[in-house]
Amino acid sequence: xxxxxxxxxxxxxxxxxxxxxKQRTMRQSIWKFIRGKPLGAFGVFLVLFMVAMxxxxxxxxxxxxxxxxxxxxxxxxxDPWMSRYGLEDKFYTVEDRLAQxxxxxxxxxxxxxxxxxxxxSRIVFGARRSxxxxxxxxxxxxxxxxxxxxxxxxxRGSLDTGSQRFMDALQAFPPLIxxxxxxxxxxxxxxxxxxxxxAVALGIVGVPTVQRITRSVVxxxxxxxxxxxxxxxxxxxxxxxxxxxxxxxxxxxxxVFSTGLGVAILAEAALSxxxxxxxxxxxxxxxxxxxxxSFLVEKPWMGIASAGAIALAVxxxxxxxxxxxxxxxxxxxx
Amino acid sequence: xQNYIIxxxxxxxxxxxxxxxxxxxxxxxxxxxxxxQRAAGCFTQGxxxxxxxxxxxxxxxxxxxASIFEQYWDFMWDLSPLxxxxxxxxxxxxxxxxxxxxxxPVIDEIAARLPASIELxxxxxxxxxxxxxxIGIISAVRQDSWVDxxxxxxxxxxxxxxxxxxxxxxxxxxxxxxxxxIIADWGSPVGDYKDFWEDPIANLQAMAxxxxxxxxxxxAIVMRFLRSQMLEVLRQDYVRTAWSxxxxxxxxxxxxALKNALIPILTLVGILLGAVIAGNIILENxxxxxxxxxxxxxxVAQAPDFPVVQGVVIIIxxxxxxxxxxxxxxxxxxxxxxxxx
Numbered sequence: 001x002x003x004x005x006x007x008x009x010x011x012x013x014x015x016x017x018x019x020x021x022k023q024r025t026m027r028q029s030i031w032k033f034i035r036g037k038p039l040g041a042f043g044v045f046l047v048l049f050m051v052a053m054x055x056x057x058x059x060x061x062x063x064x065x066x067x068x069x070x071x072x073x074x075x076x077x078x079d080p081w082m083s084r085y086g087l088e089d090k091f092y093t094v095e096d097r098l099a100q101x102x103x104x105x106x107x108x109x110x111x112x113x114x115x116x117x118x119x120x121s122r123i124v125f126g127a128r129r130s131x132x133x134x135x136x137x138x139x140x141x142x143x144x145x146x147x148x149x150x151x152x153x154x155x156r157g158s159l160d161t162g163s164q165r166f167m168d169a170l171q172a173f174p175p176l177i178x179x180x181x182x183x184x185x186x187x188x189x190x191x192x193x194x195x196x197x198x199a200v201a202l203g204i205v206g207v208p209t210v211q212r213i214t215r216s217v218v219x220x221x222x223x224x225x226x227x228x229x230x231x232x233x234x235x236x237x238x239x240x241x242x243x244x245x246x247x248x249x250x251x252x253x254x255x256v257f258s259t260g261l262g263v264a265i266l267a268e269a270a271l272s273x274x275x276x277x278x279x280x281x282x283x284x285x286x287x288x289x290x291x292x293x294s295f296l297v298e299k300p301w302m303g304i305a306s307a308g309a310i311a312l313a314v315x316x317x318x319x320x321x322x323x324x325x326x327x328x329x330x331x332x333x334x
Numbered sequence: 335x336q337n338y339i340i341x342x343x344x345x346x347x348x349x350x351x352x353x354x355x356x357x358x359x360x361x362x363x364x365x366x367x368x369x370x371q372r373a374a375g376c377f378t379q380g381x382x383x384x385x386x387x388x389x390x391x392x393x394x395x396x397x398x399x400a401s402i403f404e405q406y407w408d409f410m411w412d413l414s415p416l417x418x419x420x421x422x423x424x425x426x427x428x429x430x431x432x433x434x435x436x437x438x439p440v441i442d443e444i445a446a447r448l449p450a451s452i453e454l455x456x457x458x459x460x461x462x463x464x465x466x467x468x469i470g471i472i473s474a475v476r477q478d479s480w481v482d483x484x485x486x487x488x489x490x491x492x493x494x495x496x497x498x499x500x501x502x503x504x505x506x507x508x509x510x511x512x513x514x515x516i517i518a519d520w521g522s523p524v525g526d527y528k529d530f531w532e533d534p535i536a537n538l539q540a541m542a543x544x545x546x547x548x549x550x551x552x553x554a555i556v557m558r559f560l561r562s563q564m565l566e567v568l569r570q571d572y573v574r575t576a577w578s579x580x581x582x583x584x585x586x587x588x589x590x591a592l593k594n595a596l597i598p599i600l601t602l603v604g605i606l607l608g609a610v611i612a613g614n615i616i617l618e619n620x621x622x623x624x625x626x627x628x629x630x631x632x633x634v635a636q637a638p639d640f641p642v643v644q645g646v647v648i649i650i651x652x653x654x655x656x657x658x659x660x661x662x663x664x665x666x667x668x669x670x671x672x673x674x675x
Binding site: 165166168169170172173174176177178180181182183184185266269270273274275277278289293296297300303304307308310311314315318319 | 348352353357360363367494496509510609616619620630634635640647650652
């Protein structure tokens with residue numbers, strides 16, 4: 001510290017005075033995040049755990065398996081992480097098929113269902129399906145909602161009014177019933193229920209929320225001096241939106257995306273729970289809960305397991321999304 | 335104000351026409367699958383000619399054989415409460431077609447089930463207010479005390495866990511450990527539902543658990559909002575004036591602060607009222623309340639009953655749009671500072 005009266009500060013002191021703040025290592029930043037936001041860290045842990053559960057769950061053909069492509073999001077997800085439920089045949093031997101509706105034991109961590117299938121394995125498979133549907137629903141909602149939001153917020157005027165009324169009309173439908181309506185019509189796949197249809201239905205219902213938030217952020221962004229500057233140097237509208245506005249609303253888009261995941265997982269589970277016949281069969285948390293519902297009191301384990309999985313996943317994504325918002329853009333209200 | 339109401343009503347009608355158009359379009363995206371659903375019962379002969387004939391009949395019944403403009407024209411006039419088609423204007427209920435299964439007008443079937451849903455929604459709002467208003471006040475007045483932390487934790491917990499997960503755990507706990515006690519009488523799903531006017535006690539027994547569970551979930555939202563409103567109002571000048579006049583704490587909190595903090599809560603409650611009437615599908619299913627949500631679910635469950643789903647969507651959309659309008663108007667009336675331009 002250069003205090004007055006101290007005529008000649010030593011070289012070492014001068015050096016510390018102008019030194020940049022010390023760069024934190026990765027481990028230190030993670031530790032700071034955990035200390036500062038314990039709930040957010042817990043949420044991130046739950047999310048990572050769920051993602052880990054989906055990594056490389058193998059495609060089984062013998063028993064009930066999720067009706068999913070082998071590479072769920074178009075790329076290889078790596079080696080099986082939970083080898084215990086990898087290619088092991090624990091739950092498809094004859095003895096295990098006879099072990100119906102057992103309580104938890106060392107072999108079956110969460111008991112078995114009425115066909116003798118291991119509940120924990122099905123929870124692991126269900127995680128993959130939940131994430132698949134939720135991710136594609138949010139991709140759809142974010143791409144469509146952000147596009148409409150940026151265009152209507154940028155041009156304003158009658159285009160904006162029109163799209164706002166359109167969103168009003170879309171929001172007038174109660175979300176779950178609207179999803180059921182879309183799944184009932186099922187335009188893509190005829191009579192067969194289809195996960196893509198469910199994902200798109202969830203996405204459509206999510207579009208107005210994304211559009212509204214994006215539009216409000218764009219309305220304030222477009223008044224910034226750098227947008228004026230872009231116009232002055234002759235950038236076209238499309239170029240202004242693409243290179244000047246879109247990068248600057250990216251934080252809010254990420255936040256909307258991450259908070260929406262929890263909602264989408266819950267909605268998928270709720271849909272499978274109330275109309276089990278209209279969704280693809282297989283290991284799904286909502287389907288398991290709906291299956292467990294008829295013998296909930298006598299054999300509560302499957303109900304507890306699937307309801308717990310839904311609750312923890314939703315809680316995890318909500319907490320992680322909140323923490324992400326605090327870090328990226330504390331003023332944004334969702 | 336009058337101008338505002340008129341303008342909003344016109345906008346609302348426009349929004350409703352848009353919403354109805356979306357539903358109209360939804361049927362036409364893949365009308366063939368709906369025709370197949372309608373014709374499903376008549377496929378007994380098995381030969382392909384019979385199937386075609388069945389589909390043809392179904393198409394005529396659904397009015398899908400006319401041109402798309404004629405279909406749209408009829409669809410819209412069927413929905414509108416004022417019918418000008420027959421030469422002289424006539425008032426009628428929106429015609430939503432016949433349901434596939436019962437062959438009865440969908441509007442009648444919805445009307446028969448609406449009271450249960452509305453009752454459940456009202457009870458939930460009641461529970462939410464009874465719980466949330468005192469808790470919100472206490473936790474704002476005693477900000478950052480342990481009471482506040484405890485109550486906020488309670489509210490975050492209810493917000494974080496989905497209500498149907500809570501309902502499942504509730505059924506397990508009541509069934510396993512409280513069987514035969516008074517809690518089981520009032521808290522478990524009932525087999526036969528009784529109308530309120532028929533048997534009030536049995537009706538309330540069926541309603542109690544979903545009303546309380548759903549009400550607490552709604553109450554958690556109300557409580558958080560009320561707390562932040564109260565904290566803001568308590569810092570206003572007129573509250574300080576009330577304190578310095580020497581008024582008692584109870585008077586300052588209830589007469590001066592609460593009155594103004596409750597105004598924004600009204601908007602929230604209005605929105606929630608729409609949400610709980612429409613959004614109780616899951617609770618209605620778990621606790622076997624034969625309301626609209628239960629109706630939709632059973633209409634979709636075995637054989638898809640398209641007119642029913644379509645009718646419920648339209649009716650609820652209409653209701654929600656007008657609840658929002660009513661809330662906005664009431665808000666402006668309660669808080670004169672708000673100007674609608």
